[in-house]
Amino acid sequence: MLQYDNSAFYFFALSFLTIYLVPSWFSILSRVYSVIFAKDEELGAVSRTTAEKAKAEELKKESRGLATLTKSKGFMINLGITVVLTLVFLWLAVSVTTDGEVNSFDPFAILGIDTGSDAKAIKKAYRALSLKYHPDKNPGDRAAEAKFMMVSKAYEALTNEEARENWEKYGNPDGKQSLEVSIGLPDFLLDTSNRNMVLMIYLIIMVGVIPFCVWTYYSDSSKFGEKDVMYDTYSWFHYTLDQHTLIKSLPEVLAGSAEFRKRNVPKTAEEKQDVAHIMSNVKTQMQKPKFNHPVCVKGNVLMHAHLLRQSSNITNPSLLGDLKYMLQLSTSLIDAMISVCQHQDSIQTAQNCIEFGQYVTQAMWIKDSSLLQLPHFTAEEVKHCEKGKSKATTIVEYRELPDDQKKGMANFTEEQKEDVKKYLQMLPDISVETKVFVDDDEDDKVYEGDLCTVRVIITRNNLKKGEKAGLVHAPHFPYPKQEAWWIILGTKEGKIINIEKVPNPNRVFEHNIKFLAPRVGEYEFDLYVKSNAYVGLDQKHKVTLTTLDNSVLPEYKVHPDDAVLDDEPTLFEEMLNANIEQDSDDEDSDEEGETTAK
Secondary structure, eight states: OOOBOHHHHHHHHHHHHHHHHHHHHHHHHHHHHHHHHOOHHHHTOOOSSGGGHHHHHHHHHHHSSGGGGGGOHHHHHHHHHHHHHHHHHHHHHHHHHHHOSSOOOOHHHHHTOOTTOOHHHHHHHHHHHHHHHOTTTSTTOHHHHHHHHHHHHHHHHHHOHHHHHHHHHHSSTTOOOSOOOOBOSOGGGGOGGGHHHHHHHHHIIIIIIHHHHHHHHHHHHTTBOGGGOBHHHHHHHHHHOOTTOOGGGHHHHHHTOGGGTTTTSOOSHHHHHHHHHHHHHHGGGSOOOSOOOHHHHHHHHHHHHHHTTOGGGOOOHHHHHHHHHHHHHHHHHHHHHHHHHHHHTOHHHHHHHHHHHHHHHHTOOTTSOGGGGSTTOOHHHHHHHTSSTTOOOSHHHHHHSOGGGOOSOTTOOHHHHHHHHHHHHHSOOEEEEEEEEETTOSSSOEETTOEEEEEEEEEETTSOTTOBOOBOOOTTSSSOOBOOEEEEEEOTTSOEEEEEEEOOOBSEEEEEEEEEOOSSEEEEEEEEEEESSOSSOOEEEEEEEEEEOGGGSOOOOOOHHHHHHHHSOOHHHHHHHHHHHHHHHHHHHHHHHHHHHO
């Protein structure tokens, strides 16, 4: 008879807990290691210029130290569960060492007497236990009934010569067994006094805990789409973005994202006053709001404070935290805006969204000069650069000037001048080449209906061979950001053929755009290569394509061997025919049997 076995349960529970505890502790220790021993480069806390020092120190402060882990709700919940389960694991391990191996039949242990006890002690123990666990004295108690049967079997094994010989030889009084099986559950489950508690726990877990966990996971995961952006946000972008959307309206669009709708609700009268105060300082640079919802207004004001480099004037810690949260999600949300523009086939709005991402990264706005990206430069230095001889109005023009003709640094220290020099060296300087071809074609001609490829080759001239692009120089953006390039191919009519962000850090990299060749004629496409983070480095190129008439191509002839192979049945057809023949044979056999019977 199968019995509940505590030792088997211990081994089963230990194995089951190990499945969770091993990866959980590995994850926890990895997180702890990362906050204590992680290098600055791994955190993105690099300060290549003194302008980045404050940002680097803030990143170290936020990412290092055990105190940073306590701010993660998910980490603390997992840590609590793991510690509790580890204590259970240790208790089970101790129980295994004291309880011994998985339950084997030991008549002396079952009767509660010492091994080798005489017949008198065996009979005495048997009488006491059989009276205690007799079914007549314990009606309906399955545990007592199972115990009574085990006691009887143990007594038989010690008093019957054949049964004792079988037990000593095979470990069972019934003789050699093919398999010994017990139930890996604790025996207290059979105790009638625990029946209601066990049933209640079972109902709570099966009817309450498990459905709640499934519902929570499904309700949370079902809210998010591509790029971990909420579906409500995509709906909002589809509603607010169109082919006429301007850059100056995008902060409000971003502020209305579903990710901010709970956090950006003004919670106190003081917070409302602070938002109103900030708005009074940035209102002249804001487009007239289309939406008056408090969430949109607050987010819009905070974004403009960042874009106009006035976030340092925000004294409310709660508002600063909300702004940092918006900036943390801004990259993925702006990428989602661009994907919506691609779906709407609006190339100009897609470019506006990319440029908006540049402004967010550099904390600049549409009227600002790209020279403001230079370390320590303010509006005063920019004005000086844009006047007089050897003037420069863009960052590219400024970079190409000889060092002795670069303006705006008259009042700079030697360290600040060195920062500007370092920045200009790391500033991306790209050259773009294009090539149009058809794969596996003998010539360079493109015929109508061909799958043609536009290969875009980008070379970072500011890097040496073997070097790779690093993080973007963005002292005002509180998070590290990797350099990448948006490559857009569109028609003159403003239709998007392809748009994709390429994060390849190599000095030279390629990006292939494939599409079907249009009808016969000559075409000119617009190719845009735009930075994901720097202002003023975007390039526009023309891609020409001549499509020829495919009727002049030689007629395709099937090789005789290929024609023979096409006529041969496939494996599926052979199996189908075999089944049909077998069914026909069975029907014929049935008909012959009926005829014989008649």
